[in-house]
Amino acid sequence: MAYTDNYERDTYGIIAFWLRNDYDHGRFFDREISHYETELARANQNNIVRLGKVWEKAAKKQGDIGTLINEAQHATREFHSLLAFTMDKSLHCEVIISTPVSLIDHMVREAEESQRVFKLIESGAKVSPSDAILHESVFWLRQMADHLGYIRHYLDISNYDLNFQVTGMMQKFERLLMQATALQTMIRTPRNETLPVLTQFKKMIIKEAKSLESFKLELDELIKKCAAVTTSPPDLLEHIAREAHHLWRNLEEERIT
Numbered sequence: 001m002a003y004t005d006n007y008e009r010d011t012y013g014i015i016a017f018w019l020r021n022d023y024d025h026g027r028f029f030d031r032e033i034s035h036y037e038t039e040l041a042r043a044n045q046n047n048i049v050r051l052g053k054v055w056e057k058a059a060k061k062q063g064d065i066g067t068l069i070n071e072a073q074h075a076t077r078e079f080h081s082l083l084a085f086t087m088d089k090s091l092h093c094e095v096i097i098s099t100p101v102s103l104i105d106h107m108v109r110e111a112e113e114s115q116r117v118f119k120l121i122e123s124g125a126k127v128s129p130s131d132a133i134l135h136e137s138v139f140w141l142r143q144m145a146d147h148l149g150y151i152r153h154y155l156d157i158s159n160y161d162l163n164f165q166v167t168g169m170m171q172k173f174e175r176l177l178m179q180a181t182a183l184q185t186m187i188r189t190p191r192n193e194t195l196p197v198l199t200q201f202k203k204m205i206i207k208e209a210k211s212l213e214s215f216k217l218e219l220d221e222l223i224k225k226c227a228a229v230t231t232s233p234p235d236l237l238e239h240i241a242r243e244a245h246h247l248w249r250n251l252e253e254e255r256i257t
């Protein structure tokens, strides 16, 4: 089953997207914790179980939204704390893990973004289309550039041409991120109208995110068939393709979810 078949964009679906995101992060992180770090591995395992349970509830649309958000917030906060704590230890060279610090930071930022989205759902606050486009672009373009960096990090260096290609794509997304941050300061608040430059930028990002999504899915198939030399977790590419999908869907609808 393609992941888009169970990607839903109602409130339950959005909560499920973010919980699954953290759940996957926990599983990916689990592979990279040294056997010396039993306490960390156990704490992470507890988080995976907890996140998995709340995700299942969200996916099955069980319970009312208020209770679900409450549980999602608790589970996410706890996982976020563990990641932030480990990142600090990593910066002090006090933990034995093979996860790069920037990758922990990447996961921390996604946990924080999910907390923002949960709050937004709870409050029912309205965000203008312009603010939504800028927020989504600035947040996710950095994540997209990171993803390409991590694809390269896991790819074996013997994939010379693929490494070259991925580097080029990463640099493209870095430039797009710079453009998004420039637009964010040039287009001042309150942003009650959507300027043509922003609409044009949005269209370009949707196109780029769609092609990035299909690139990730192509590579995902190779990795799942064990046909690419990489140490990537088997479903990492599907995970990050889903995030590219989430980005262009949000941009199309001009909202933050």
Ligand SMILES: [Fe+2]
Binding pocket: 021, 025, 110, 239, 243
């Ligand atoms: Fe993620």
Ligand SMILES: [Fe+2]
Binding pocket: 106, 110, 143, 147, 240, 243
């Ligand atoms: Fe990500």
